[in-house]
Amino acid sequence: MSEAHSEQLLAQVAALPHMPGVYRYFDAAGGVLYVGKARDLKKRVSNYFQKSHAGTRIGHMIGKIVRLETTVVRSEAEALLLENNLIKTLNPRYNILFRDDKSYPYLKITGTPDKPREGDAAASAAVFPRVAYYRGSVDRKHRYFGPYPSAWAVKESIQLLQKVFRLRTCEDTVFANRTRPCLLYQIKRCSGPCVELVSPDDYQYDVQSAEAFLRGDTQSVLANLEARMMAHADRLEFEQAAELRNQMGALSRVLHQQSVETSSDNSDKDVDILAVRVQGGKACVNLAMVRGGRHLGDRASFPSHIEEASAVQDFMESEEGATGAVPPQPVEVQVLEAFIAQHYLGVPAPPALITSVAVSRELIEALSQQSGVRITAVHNPREQRRLWLEMADKNAEIQLARLLAQEGSQQARTRALVEALDLAPDNLDAFRIECFDISHTAGESTQASCVVFHHHKMQNSEYRRFNINDITPGDDYAAMRQVLTRRYSRLAEQGRDPPDATPPEPAPPEPPVAAQPHAAAAVEAPAKPGAQRMPDLVLVDGGKGQVSMAREVFAELGLDLSLIVGVEKGEGRKVGLEELVFADGRAKVSLGRDSAALMLVAQIRDEAHRFAITGMRARRAKVRVGGSKLEEIPGIGAKKRARLLQRFGGIRGVAAAGVDDIATVDGISRDLAEEIYRALH
Incomplete structure (x- = not known):
């Protein structure tokens, strides 16, 4: 075994059982390096320590291992589920990781069909269920349809339900206080239940028809509507019959307008189509959703740690396949299996998956076991399914090409800015810019923003807002002095680039404006490692005055004045005519309208302005209300x-x-x- 590891670690490896389980490797700082699963823990883990792997990517990881944790499970399926739960929770450095940018949205119909609420003023609203957009955890109090790939797909479906079934979308408080029908009733997008222009029974028919439509039972919906229309006609209720005729016509037009139609096979009512593309060290998994027989659109995901995880996976499979077993999996298979395992931990899986590459049977069996529904996966589909897969694959190709183009463009912009300012960073990928802006309305609710550009992109999680207090209202210079002092004073005390410094003034990532805690000052707490050092460049939105104030602050703190650059608006405040003002005495620089460096500066400056003004407006609104x-x-x-x-x-x-x-x-x-x-x- 390796001599670079402690005897305690090697003894722990030797004592592992020949059972299925999950293992975790940790480095000296306690960070998680890798999470893996195994049919045989002892055999799998021992492979890492039996040979020298010097000079390889896998050797780099193995050399960092100082601690091991294992969990024994009953089956490989349990190991698979636990492994991906831990990957999502621990964010290990050498696993393929799909980050959850946000939860998937649903379409919600309020209440339950058999138990409307009784009692106070809310009872009338319960008799007439509402259709709404919803994002979050589901419960049994309401009915949910989805998930949908995007908010746009949910809102489009709601518009269809309004056109065909005329269900209400208003909040219960609005519903309870209406005395006359709203505009949606006038344009035939609502049946007016708030003022009793539709009976509860007729409205429930519409709700049931809408639910059947969302489940894909369109033919039964049309048949029921036709039967009700004929019944009204037989009773000489021609107005009601005409309404149902119009409803059938609207539904027929909606079905005809669907750009993607399913076959008559019931198995195609709920399907997920997954296509993967890998290129240039990046990967894209495109997920297209079919729900209720309707193609709802797609959503692209881009995993991290591709190269590191592939190196570990190839090593494990080459070790276990040394006796002539299975060859290493292609990267595309590794990426798609990682996506399936991680994605369907939090999102219900449909009964059918269509994949661009074959995935392991064990993975699909584990998903079936978790969901309680038999799931099938097909990677060579025919007819309509093949068309869906071709669409998803093409979209994956387009999204990956777009990502590579954007990253290449951003790297070129970073390089252009470094060259234009005659900087010499040790690592261009680690080049860090922080930009500050001040926003207020006639001195009211002054806020300063700090946005961060790092690794060639904006880092939203490191943005900070500062409530500015105890200054003369409207004094932007004093506001700039306060925010720079609060931002950098602690770093200045601990050294220009302290390894373990705690940055001042962190705040949570930017939530929607209505939910932001704007009135309280930012609370000091540890931030991410990327924020624990001085930036390579400090941009301030302003000219000589703001730069002079920044220079005074940096001089008092003993920081490098060459870091400060002001972005001064050009003649007529026209975009592209901005000039850069330096705190260390250099002459102004005008980069030119077509300069890639100026594009990057403008992008960062505009983001700082947006972040400041949205926070200021929300804080002002809260104060005024x-x-x-x-x-x-x-x-x-x-x-x-x-x-x-x-x-x-x-x-x-x-x-x-x-x-x-x-x-x-x-x-x-x-x-x-x-x-x-x-x-x-």
Whole structure:
């Protein structure tokens, strides 16, 4: 065995059982290097330590191993599921990893068909279910259809349901307070249940038909509509019959307009099509979804750690195949299997998968065991399925080419900027830029933003916002002084490039504006390793004045003045005419409208401006509506808060109401109404 590892580690390897399980390798800092599974733990793990692998990529990883953890399981299927759970949780350096950028959206129909809610004002809304866009964990209180590959696909489906079945989309609070039908009723996108223009029974028929349509039972929907139309005609109810005739016509047009139609085979109602492409050290898996017989679109995913993980996989298979067993898997198979294993841990798998390469039977059996539904995978499909796969494969090719072009373009822009500023970074890929901007409205709600460019792209998770306080309103120079001091003072104290510094002022990644905690100052907490050093370049949005202020701060902190560059707007504030202003006394530089370096500077500057202004607007809106939430007002509990929001349609409506109006709400006294009014103003 290797002499580079401790006796304790080697003894642990020698004592492993001949059983299926999952193993994890750790480095000296406690970071996870690799997560793997094995039919035979002892045989698999021992392979890593029995030979010298010096000078190879796998040898580089093995040389870092200082600790091992294993978990014994009952079967290889359990090992597969546990392995990918750990990969998603631990983010190991040498595994193929698909990051969850965001959860998949669903189409939701509120309530359950057999148990409408009883009781208060919400009961009428429960009788008329609402169709809505939804993202998050599902529950049994409502009905969910999906998942869908994108928000656009969900919203398109909702529009179809509005056109054909005229289901409502309004919030329950709006529904409960309508006294006349809205515009959607006028344009025949809603049947007007809020003002009882449709009976509960007829509305339930429409809901059931919509659900059948989403499940792909379109022919049964048309047959039911025709039967109801003929029944109304037999009773001489010609207006109702005409409405159903129009509904059938709308549904027929929708079905005719579908760009991709399925066969009559019921097995094709719910299908996922997966195509993989690998090129230039990058990979793309394109997932296309068919739900209810409708092609909903596709979504591309780009994994990380391709080369490292492939080296480990090739090593393991070459070791186990040395006696003439299976050859190493192609990279495409490794990538697609990693995607399937990781993706379907959090997303329900359909009964049929169509893949561009063959995947292991054990993987599909493990998915079936996890979901409780028999899943089949086909990689040489025919007829309609082959058309779907060709579309998915072409989209994977296009998305991968786009990614490679973007990365090549961004690298070229980084290189152009480095050359234009006569910089000499040790590693161009690690070149780091931080850019600052100040935003306020006539001095109100001043905020500063810091955005980060690193590894040739914007790093959203490292963005920071700073609430600027204790300055003269509208003093941008003082705001710039404060944000730079807060950003770099701690790094300056600990050295220019401290290995373990804790950066000031981290804030969570940017959430939607309505959910951002803008009013509180940024809280100090550890950030990602990429933010733990001084940047190679500091951009400030402004000319001589802002640069002079930045120079003063850096001089006081003892930092390198050559890092500071101001982005001064050109003549007439026209894009492409910006000039770069330096803090170390160099003359201004005008890069030219077509300069790749200026394109990168403008991209970073515009992102800093966007990030600052969105935060400022949200903070200002919160201050104007009322910094105190209703829950924070003494005497306001859950029931009173619900009554207020229901009566006025939301917090803005409560804020716009007068004391007399607020006092008319059940349970709200005159004194409490005055307290609410004061708190929100």
